[in-house]
Amino acid sequence: MHAALLQEIRKHVNLTPEEEELITTSFRYKKVRRNQVVVQPPDIVIYDHFVVSGCLVQYYIDDNGIQHTLLFAPEGWWTTDLPGFLTGQEARYHIEALEDSDLLIISKQVLDKLLVKIPLLNNFFRILYQNAIMAQEERLLNVLSTKVEERYLRFIKKYPQLQNRVPQYLIASYLGVTPEFFSKVKARMHK
Amino acid sequence: MHAALLQEIRKHVNLTPEEEELITTSFRYKKVRRNQVVVQPPDIVIYDHFVVSGCLVQYYIDDNGIQHTLLFAPEGWWTTDLPGFLTGQEARYHIEALEDSDLLIISKQVLDKLLVKIPLLNNFFRILYQNAIMAQEERLLNVLSTKVEERYLRFIKKYPQLQNRVPQYLIASYLGVTPEFFSKVKARMHK
Numbered sequence: 001m002h003a004a005l006l007q008e009i010r011k012h013v014n015l016t017p018e019e020e021e022l023i024t025t026s027f028r029y030k031k032v033r034r035n036q037v038v039v040q041p042p043d044i045v046i047y048d049h050f051v052v053s054g055c056l057v058q059y060y061i062d063d064n065g066i067q068h069t070l071l072f073a074p075e076g077w078w079t080t081d082l083p084g085f086l087t088g089q090e091a092r093y094h095i096e097a098l099e100d101s102d103l104l105i106i107s108k109q110v111l112d113k114l115l116v117k118i119p120l121l122n123n124f125f126r127i128l129y130q131n132a133i134m135a136q137e138e139r140l141l142n143v144l145s146t147k148v149e150e151r152y153l154r155f156i157k158k159y160p161q162l163q164n165r166v167p168q169y170l171i172a173s174y175l176g177v178t179p180e181f182f183s184k185v186k187a188r189m190h191k
Numbered sequence: 192m193h194a195a196l197l198q199e200i201r202k203h204v205n206l207t208p209e210e211e212e213l214i215t216t217s218f219r220y221k222k223v224r225r226n227q228v229v230v231q232p233p234d235i236v237i238y239d240h241f242v243v244s245g246c247l248v249q250y251y252i253d254d255n256g257i258q259h260t261l262l263f264a265p266e267g268w269w270t271t272d273l274p275g276f277l278t279g280q281e282a283r284y285h286i287e288a289l290e291d292s293d294l295l296i297i298s299k300q301v302l303d304k305l306l307v308k309i310p311l312l313n314n315f316f317r318i319l320y321q322n323a324i325m326a327q328e329e330r331l332l333n334v335l336s337t338k339v340e341e342r343y344l345r346f347i348k349k350y351p352q353l354q355n356r357v358p359q360y361l362i363a364s365y366l367g368v369t370p371e372f373f374s375k376v377k378a379r380m381h382k
Contacts, residue, residue, distance in 0.1 A: 060332055060335075060336070062332075062335075062336035062337070063336075064336075066336060068332065068335045068336055070328065070331065070332075082321065082324055082325050082328065083325050083328075086321060086325075115314070119310050119311070119313070119314070120310070120313075122310070122311075122313035122314040122317050123306070123310070123313040125317045126313050126316045126317040126320060129317060129320035129321055129323075129324055130273065130277060130320055132320075132324050133273055133320055133323050133324060133327065134273050134274050134277075136324065136327040136328070136331065137261065137273065137274075137327070139331060140261065140327065140330060140331050140334065141251055141253075141259065141261075143331065143334055143335065144251075144253075144259045144334065144367060145251070145253035145254075145255075145257060145259055146253070176335060
């Protein structure tokens with residue numbers, strides 16, 4: 001189960017067997033079922049989640065009750081309510097399982113200790129966060145400036161494995177349009 | 192000039208005098224004038240920029256020629272075209288000085304060496320990037336779900352020093368509305 005995580009980390013930093021053992025014992029295994037709630041406001045956010053298999057979704061519900069999908073996290077992705085995880089404040093984001101999923105979870109407290117014991121892990125998370133920033137810039141620009149057809153093509157490119165695994169209304173929410181409008185766009189694209 | 196940078200870094204990590212000296216010699220001073228172009232597509236992106244004084248703006252021009260303001264970088268902020276800086280690909284974002292500005296700049300090559308020589312700096316950048324991710328999530332949610340009035344109030348809270356320093360059409364672009372609509376909103380709010 002931890003092999004997938006170590007493989008991810010090894011892409012960016014070289015660790016000793018002792019360090020890898022320490023990581024393995026620090027991340028705990030958690031199995032969640034389809035539709036299971038992982039984080040829900042106003043929970044206190046305890047864990048960051050690495051997805052070994054399955055898929056989580058992170059979304060926000062605004063004051064008008066509209067659901068905005070921020071992120072899909074299939075195999076190899078991380079997800080948490082980052083402000084809550086880092087600062088201890090109440091969650092603002094919902095995180096749920098879209099499929100039965102195998103997760104590796106770590107608390108802030110354990111992660112902080114791990115970062116002290118294995119300073120190289122800072123390097124790994126620096127790179128992970130760099131990639132997240134670039135993906136978010138892209139996402140923001142998509143919302144601000146790109147037509148829905150193009151946004152959908154980029155979604156498929158970013159998440160090639162998810163097109164038929166995720167409910168269509170969630171893809172619509174991720175693209176920032178209504179499910180009805182998204183259906184029309186897809187019909188137009190298939191012509 | 193480097194005191195402002197060291198002060199930022201000291202907020203998060205403790206360095207030896209030798210390490211601080213190494214940082215000082217690795218970041219080079221650059222003065223730019225108001226309206227000076229710092230990065231322009233299709234430049235190759237060489238530097239990350241720490242703003243000591245003044246203010247830079249980072250924006251994107253979409254296929255229809257519309258300008259989307261991604262970020263203001265006043266004193267204490269960092270800005271670069273991150274994908275270009277990290278991967279060596281051509282810039283997609285414009286970065287310009289809104290005021291005469293004092294910058295400290297560092298190339299990817301020098302930064303990579305510095306991160307090897309001072310591993311604790313990975314810790315600093317990990318925290319810097321964490322904060323950037325949270326700010327971007329906030330920004331994305333603002334665009335997706337918040338009324339312009341509320342977005343403007345959040346802009347003022349995030350950048351209290353910029354309200355009267357930055358051209359109003361750029362603030363409108365940052366908020367994702369036309370300058371005309373932004374004027375109407377402000378007039379309504381002042382009543």
